[in-house]
Amino acid sequence: xxxxxxxxxxxxxxxxxxxxxxxxxxxxxxxxxxxxxxxxxxxxxxxxxxxxxxxxxxxxxxxxxxxxxxxxxxxxxxxxxxxxxxxxxxxxxxxxxxxxxxxxxxxxxxxxxxxxxxxxxxxxxxxxxxxxxxxxxxxxxxxxxxxxxxxxxxxxxxxxxxxxxxxxxxxxxxxxxxxxxx
Amino acid sequence: xxxxxxxxxxxxxxxxxxxxxxxxxxxxxxxxxxxxxxxxxxxxxxxxxxxxxxxxxxxxxxxxxxxxxxxxxxxxxxxxxxxxxxxxxxxxxxxxxxxxxxxxxxxxxxxxxxxxxxxxxxxxxxxxxxxxxxxxxxxxxxxxxxxxxxxxxxxxxxxxxxxxxxxxxxxxxxxxxxxxxxxxxxxxxxx
Numbered sequence: 197x198x199x200x201x202x203x204x205x206x207x208x209x210x211x212x213x214x215x216x217x218x219x220x221x222x223x224x225x226x227x228x229x230x231x232x233x234x235x236x237x238x239x240x241x242x243x244x245x246x247x248x249x250x251x252x253x254x255x256x257x258x259x260x261x262x263x264x265x266x267x268x269x270x271x272x273x274x275x276x277x278x279x280x281x282x283x284x285x286x287x288x289x290x291x292x293x294x295x296x297x298x299x300x301x302x303x304x305x306x307x308x309x310x311x312x313x314x315x316x317x318x319x320x321x322x323x324x325x326x327x328x329x330x331x332x333x334x335x336x337x338x339x340x341x342x343x344x345x346x347x348x349x350x351x352x353x354x355x356x357x358x359x360x361x362x363x364x365x366x367x368x369x370x371x372x373x374x375x376x377x378x
Numbered sequence: 379x380x381x382x383x384x385x386x387x388x389x390x391x392x393x394x395x396x397x398x399x400x401x402x403x404x405x406x407x408x409x410x411x412x413x414x415x416x417x418x419x420x421x422x423x424x425x426x427x428x429x430x431x432x433x434x435x436x437x438x439x440x441x442x443x444x445x446x447x448x449x450x451x452x453x454x455x456x457x458x459x460x461x462x463x464x465x466x467x468x469x470x471x472x473x474x475x476x477x478x479x480x481x482x483x484x485x486x487x488x489x490x491x492x493x494x495x496x497x498x499x500x501x502x503x504x505x506x507x508x509x510x511x512x513x514x515x516x517x518x519x520x521x522x523x524x525x526x527x528x529x530x531x532x533x534x535x536x537x538x539x540x541x542x543x544x545x546x547x548x549x550x551x552x553x554x555x556x557x558x559x560x561x562x563x564x565x566x567x568x569x
Contacts, residue, residue, distance in 0.1 A: 253454075255452045255454075255566075256454070257452050257453065257454055258450075259451065259452055260450075275445070275454065277441060277452075278441050278445075278528060279437055279440050279441050279527035279528070280527070303445065307441055307445055310441055311438055312440055313434075316432075317437055325466060361424065
């Protein structure tokens with residue numbers, strides 16, 4: 197298992213169920229070799245951190261909660277929006293300012309998704325808005341990560357495997373580019 | 379279509395024009411009231427439909443205004459949340475702050491925001507057989523969405539309150555908060 201920066205990002209709605217999940221681990225390795233068990237563990241840790249978030253929510257007016265919980269060397273940071281939607285990020289505590297900026301960018305993208313009158317709050321964020329959200333997150337984080345190339349590659353291959361993207365021309369072009377880079 | 383979507387997400391959260399045409403809104407609102415009228419059988423249900431329409435607006439308004447005006451700070455105390463509704467939300471909706479924010483004398487968990495002439499009711503005259511219907515139930519729904527989203531569940535209704543010496547009654551938005559809200563507010567360390 198290749199080691200890289202461990203990052204899992206979840207948006208949690210009101211009833212403590214996730215409405216958006218993203219695994220942002222920067223791995224240059226193949227998608228198929230991704231360790232599913234580690235992914236489940238990360239999601240479990242994030243879910244357990246929700247209690248700690250609930251405690252801290254009513255103590256401060258700021259939206260960014262730096263560290264709500266930790267698990268071995270991994271830390272959980274949270275960002276609670278005005279409508280009490282929680283953004284949770286599992287990371288290894290390297291760069292707090294980058295994480296704060298990341299949350300702020302995700303908040304902006306989430307705001308745009310939410311302004312859609314056809315989007316019921318607290319429901320799953322599905323494609324194509326999800327794909328755009330994912331793309332935006334990866335773009336933003338790729339600027340600060342060490343492996344920029346792996347992100348776009350991961351994103352488009354994963355999106356095509358999800359089967360959630362129709363065969364639109366720009367996507368197939370990127371897939372071809374990704375395949376050429378391999 | 380895919381590239382069109384990206385553009386929507388890439389555009390910044392625009393401020394937009396702060397003024398819209400009153401007649402456009404009035405037409406739209408009157409259609410909304412007429413449509414709701416065909417679907418319900420009594421006054422209470424009509425007010426509820428208007429409130430529900432406002433509720434989803436309130437949720438989105440809360441997020442948007444906190445992002446723009448409050449520079450990403452949440453409200454955790456009841457009084458701060460009420461002041462937020464009274465000033466920021468009212469200013470966004472009506473261009474000015476609300477007239478009064480008061481606490482009811484009789485009950486601890488009731489608060490009232492009153493205003494004189496909401497443009498929502500400007501072109502509406504209620505027939506006598508409709509009793510006390512107040513179409514500002516739409517605004518009450520917006521307020522309920524804002525408070526509910528912020529974590530202060532409440533029952534919000536709109537009433538006409540006649541004032542001595544003025545021909546038209548003022549509109550009061552009455553907010554009755556859940557007991558859990560008050561308990562939590564007592565527990566918090568007061569600043």
